[in-house]
Amino acid sequence: MSTPAARIADLLDVVPAASNPPVRPPDPVPEKPARAAGPVLAVTVMWGDLAEVPADLHVTGHYQSVVPAAAELALDEAISAGTRRLITEHTKLGWIDAQLGKITYFPGKGGTVRSAAVVGMGPLGTLTERRAGQMYASLLGEAVALGHVSTLATVLIGSGAGNLTVHQAARALARGFAGALTALGTSAAAPRLADAVVVEVDRLRAEQLHLALSEAAARLPQLRIASGLREGTGGLVLGPSAGVYALAALTGLAERGDGPALGGVLEGFDENVRAKIREQLARLADVRRTDLALTVGRPEEVPEGAVPVRMSVQSGVGGLRWAALTGRATVPERLVPVDTDLLRELVDRLTEPSVKDARELPDLLARFVVPPDFQRLLTDDATVLLELDRDTASVPWEFLAETEQAGDDRRDPLAIRTQLSRQLRTPYSRVMTESTTEGPLRALVIGDPGDPEKGHQLPGARREALAVHDRLKSLGVEVSLFLGAANSVRQAGFEPARRLDVLRVLLCGGNHIVHYCGHSDFDPTGAGRRSGWVFADGLLTAQELTLLERPPLIVVANACYTARLGGAGGPRTGTGPGSAAAPTAAADRTPWGNPQAALVPSLADEFLRIGVGHYVGAAWRIPDDQAVTFAEQFYGHLLRGGSDEAPPTVGEAVRAARKALYRPPAGGVPEDPDAAASGQRHSAWAAYQHYGDAADPFVRSGSTTARPGGAGGG
Template identity: 70%
Template sequence: MSTPAARIADLLEDAPTASNPAPQFPAAPQEEAPRTEGPTLALTVVWGDLVEASADLHVTGHYQSVVPAAAELALDRAISSESRRVITEHTKLGWIDAQLGEVTYFPCKAGPVRSAAVVGMGPMGTLTERRAVQMYSSLLGEAVGLGHVQTLATVLIGAGAGNLTVNQASRALAGGFAGYLASLPATPPPRLGEILLVEVDRLRAEQLLLGLAKATEKLPQLRIGPELVEGSGGQLFAPSAAVYALTALTRLARPARPTPGGEASPDGEAARGGEAARGGEAARGGEPAPDGPDPPPGEDAPPEEDVLRTVLAGFAPHIQGKVREQLVQLAEVARTDLTLTVRAAAEAQADALPVRMSVQSGVGGLRWAALTGRATVPERLVPVDMDLLRELVDRLTEPTVEDASGLPDLLSRFVVPPDFQRLLTDDATVLLELDRDTASVPWEFLAETQPAGGDRRDPLAIRTQLSRQLRTPYSRVLTEGLADGQLRALVIGDPGDPEKGFQLPGARSEALAVATQLKNLGVKVTLFVGAANSTRQPGVDPARRLDVLRVLLCGGNHIVHYCGHSDFDVSATGRRSGWVFADGLLTAQELSLLERPPLIVVANACYTARLGGTTGPGTPDAQPGMAEHTPWGNPQAALVPSLADEFLRIGVGHYIGAAWRIPDDQGVTFAEQFYRHLFKGGTGEEAPTVGGAVRAARRRLYERRAAGRQSPAGAPSPERWSSWAAYQHYGDGAARFVRPDPADRPDTA
């Protein structure tokens, strides 16, 4: 167990931080007496599991576009089948608007949760105490308006991830509930009479009870149960266990104070009501406590002293004295006012809650927000000179060796807020929520900032899973599951017109290698290679748009792998992007009728700069106005986000694309490593994740970046040095890739 070095005052729950500054609200008018008549509401704090509490309606909070975690995930599991999480799927499909105070209901299966709902918290990072008051008022109004709800079970919404402190969220709850009750007529009373505030951790339950008691002192509409109710499913997590252990230890160090009857209080609790012992004073006659563990000569150590000496054994005497002094000071702090961060060894990344960062372009710079398993960082505005950022993006798109080595640290320091930089570690996966503008930034180059002269570590995308999500209209259908028989894949290679300079021999090699590998992994593969007017591959059909579209629409493919050119189609109807075929551009518009979109699309597709403002092939000069459609000087930077957006709209679960040209052999290496790690594991082994497979493929390219072709002077090839960073993954990096049971797989021999 380790904790950051801090003063005792820093451990207090109410201590303002940069993320949670002390709220400054205008004081309520003193002349207004609180309303004493009208409906009231009973609030009961329960130590237990939310989904095991008996209630008519169970509610948690929900951030916009954030997949469920903690209490919301527990509720999702309680109402869902084993194969699919209802709230999670609705989130990924964009069906939960989650505007502040908006309530979304979900059907429930048979079980203790009869009716479930989530209340919108807005975008992550924006929930202040004032906005939380509005949220709670809206929630209570919705529950009362239903008419049949007598008991509602919920959690302290807004404090679960540390966005607000327990006391801040308690004040918001009390203010929102009391405000709504004050707006109701005195009669008839609402049917809803009790709200259960459920907390799974024991210490936080104690903190919640005290926080609500304080927040409702002058609110007669709200009645707080005086005792903590023990439900089922309650736990004691490591930070709380550490606080309880620390509290017990302080009782050993704090001197016992004489009671009015002349007897000493053995556990020192009387010291809370009298003069506190500080600075190492001893209970024995008020003499100073010794600096070391040994009692004064001639005196026997009391039992608690023996225990303390055992605890401190092994420390140098001057350290023991400092520990005693700090323990005595800490003894004056109530355990419910303590909050500790206990960090264990990093668990498997697939099981860790991701660090989710939102980066949106805005007036005057970039707007950031973050949500982690431990805290929510409210929105930050980073003033950024867009001309400098544009130059940085252009130089990191297909960069030189010098730029790829020297500019990532600048990227991290230039655009990432300082308090966000400490979140960029390999303790957990990283998920970046981006808009179309910020998606053009090569975030895969992000590095953990180091002090001047410190050792440089591998880039973040090499040390952990780094994935992206686009703020875009999500799909209208669910992606096909993998447990419905044999896996199917469509592989397309080099479909461009060779007469127009679109022939790519390396794309053919990659398509053939991928098809062979997937067949060896038990996948049924449909392969198209080359245009109809190109050199034919023996035994393989050419890649015509119509034939490919037929297989896409009718084949029910789980995986689609494309190797070739991509481009923009700038026309009067807007700007679209797609894959280049000899007979035209294949875009997601042609795939809009897909009932079951592919789960994974991998596209090693480089920008051609040869298509014009029509739907057909043009010339290299037919690109007028392209710069007007992207804030970046290099259109290549905007290609993969544009393609990902097109395919995510039709329901594709994962889009993996290369943001610039990749050497042929490295494209094959990435694909080979990606599918090897995607299909690894067997019966009884943990299913791999898509993000983990992408990370493994990036790492292989990173480790081999100095190998292979070099310049005449012996310098590494720029294309090979940074190819690992070109691959961008759009989707949930923690998503499991669960293959069908081999026993259910048809014979493919």
């Protein structure tokens, strides 16, 4: 290189390729293993795109309930025709059994990928090196048993989702494959499957993979690792890898002295600084590039459709167990020790918080319960999906804030800057349901169905229901409205909200949207508590909807806890759709807070189990005007947002409605005399929780078809 004003980009010319071999001598070839007594598998490491590698069977890993991303998404797109993605839809409908080692097959549409499969990895955050070895053994054993597969193409399953390093996953692959081949024995005929290709799209990781796999298989006679890295099509050099290659090139220049290229790069530095740089580069020359790693703080541009950041948060012995799946970082499982009493108090104070608590406690929430290295994932670069269990769902995660901002120099909350949605880990299996696909959009709206003689009347809920009715009709939706109890003041032109009449429309009406404004409660009778919506003549729960063949795509419920039905003293009435709860017994409390905090997850669980795609609920009382604003913004964006190329998504609609209610906290604002009412108005945006797939597109206004909802449960 003779150009005196060389740039770092120029140094990337030394990236190894078939036409440009590396300058550094190759690593020593491991000693040959003993001859295998049984079948032998030839393994090739290839730099390229999995979907563009010819093979009889293409395989990726699959976590339970996690929609495809990265290599799995590329494979999904390769086998799917049109916009409907097979693996994604099967995941949302709960049709993929992702238990460890369980394999699900998909036919290809022709082309390079003739047949695809996903192998189960279990729940997110549970894959260890030992379990990964079992998974690989199951994969190869079944691929051999198929009889028609001669070439298998896969990726290094387990190394890109936060659990295993490249070396750990490579050891698991080598041991698992070798174990499966050993189990075949020497008496059986040689299997048709003789070649496996392990594909990596990033160049540096491909080199690391080849090195790690060669070391792992050095003493395993059942495996023969092809020497050298093969090049396919579709390979990339990602930003961190490009930086490592640039450093490797600089070290080579440093070894040869301060030539014109290095001088150009260092031009402008003080001579003492240049000497120190050359000294450190000379030290780096002794380090293999496969042992180097760089972290890029933030990509220059976030591509449309960026991989969501998925975090799993589960309650466990000793604290909260976290795991993360992201296209931008590799992070293992974490255990955060949490004092239950402190967390319970934090949940209590952030559930219908005062202005002061809403301003000061979100930062504590992130620092107290989120692992430090997970906190950097909480940015507005991509959608955030939180996979929660029934206990951790009680935490008001919508308040999450970045912890890097100090003092009063704070950014807006994460749920305002990006789409933040929840998915519920539940023992219930997602039922097989059909979506409503005929006729115009239809909606069912229910307002103020409680018994006024028990103090359950809510004038604000009536106003919200009427406003939602008018807004949906203006957007071209056919609306059925049930308003007030049979023994309440009647509204001319609308039927009263009796459970039987509402159930008839739910079961027979083919509604895409259901909107409820009123009270909710737990039913303490029977085996286990169920939750539902309060009517004058009883509680309507998902139990009454189990025979619903075509569940609504979206349920929106502005419904808050009303204390025990018929409990001592009854509930206290309020101005919003919910009410202030009467004092509750200790038995009503959840591990992390009061029943108010647990109500929305409980209701979401009830409705998601019958096949509802999305559940949007308010976790505390909302002032009447703000409840109307949220509904109008949500439905307006959902039914008229987006473009012909990119239809609106449910997550975008929730975010737009939250933004319409959000007011940035101002430091030093004195508390209003009515602190509770002030807190409701200040934090209403955070009360709305969305359970479902944030990226799920919704039917447009005037359309005659509707998509299945996202996988909220399961």
